Amino acid sequence: MKKGKKLYEGKAKIIFATIDKNTVIQHFKDDATAFNNQKKSNIEGKGILNNRISEHLLKSLAEIGIRNHLIKRLNMREQLVEFVNIIPIEFVIRNIATGSLTKRLGIEEGTILDKPLIEYCLKNDQLGDPIVSREHILNFNWLNIIELDLINKQCLRINDFLQGLFRAVGIKLVDFKVEFGKTKLNEKIILADEISPDTCRLWDQQTEKKLDKDRFRKNLGYVVDAYQEVAKRLGILHEQSNIRPVKFSKPTAVKIKRNK
Numbered sequence: 001m002k003k004g005k006k007l008y009e010g011k012a013k014i015i016f017a018t019i020d021k022n023t024v025i026q027h028f029k030d031d032a033t034a035f036n037n038q039k040k041s042n043i044e045g046k047g048i049l050n051n052r053i054s055e056h057l058l059k060s061l062a063e064i065g066i067r068n069h070l071i072k073r074l075n076m077r078e079q080l081v082e083f084v085n086i087i088p089i090e091f092v093i094r095n096i097a098t099g100s101l102t103k104r105l106g107i108e109e110g111t112i113l114d115k116p117l118i119e120y121c122l123k124n125d126q127l128g129d130p131i132v133s134r135e136h137i138l139n140f141n142w143l144n145i146i147e148l149d150l151i152n153k154q155c156l157r158i159n160d161f162l163q164g165l166f167r168a169v170g171i172k173l174v175d176f177k178v179e180f181g182k183t184k185l186n187e188k189i190i191l192a193d194e195i196s197p198d199t200c201r202l203w204d205q206q207t208e209k210k211l212d213k214d215r216f217r218k219n220l221g222y223v224v225d226a227y228q229e230v231a232k233r234l235g236i237l238h239e240q241s242n243i244r245p246v247k248f249s250k251p252t253a254v255k256i257k258r259n260k
């Protein structure tokens with residue numbers, strides 16, 4: 001698929017035109033930002049991993065009937081996707097309290113929520129993506145009630161499915177963010193953007209080790225190693241293959257116990 005001109009550049013992705021006006025190419029960069037662009041870095045290999053992980057998750061969701069923009073992965077960093085007008089709302093679904101929920105409402109970190117909580121944030125960098133209510137969305141006609149209810153239902157199905165998918169590989173899906181768009185072709189609402197460790201909180205089931213972008217936000221290091229671990233557990237990277245070579249520590253002496 002021939003790449004046309006750049007249509008849009010975001011913080012972690014670039015959208016290019018194609019010869020077909022109903023499809024675009026989504027390119028995953030290695031750039032990482034947090035706290036509304038205040039913290040920036042380039043994490044070698046992140047884009048490649050997010051491309052693969054998001055492809056796997058969106059393909060799996062399509063198999064259970066969640067229509068989404070993915071057509072096919074083109075190469076290491078690019079996907080061919082349906083052209084959509086992105087709805088200016090970020091849908092955040094939470095299973096365990098952490099991040100901005102604990103800061104905003106004083107809910108104790110790690111609290112397991114009785115049922116999944118959906119929050120809405122307005123996509124507006126200048127305003128810092130403020131949280132908005134259902135009433136704001138309806139009042140300002142960002143969505144009508146039928147569209148909003150349809151998206152809410154899809155969010156809960158996506159959550160149910162992804163929770164199970166991650167649980168099967170020893171990962172807790174703590175929370176995540178999704179975006180939806182209206183297709184250019186017929187204005188149908190479909191899941192768009194990406195689902196990856198950049199947009200989810202993923203904790204190891206046993207140790208609660210963070211396997212997501214919080215490693216970057218909180219300066220915990222080993223960002224790519226964590227994303228690689230997610231890809232390996234999902235079975236999309238072979239145990240031996242690494243996007244970036246793992247640094248081996250110095251060999252340590254091993255004490256051998258001898259039977260007397």
Ligand code: TMP
Binds near residue numbers: 098100176198
């Ligand atoms: P939060 O606790 O910081 O509000 O984040 C909730 C979830 O949304 C978490 O999984 C990270 C994801 N997220 C994004 O994908 N993009 C963003 O800009 C923000 C703030 C959060």
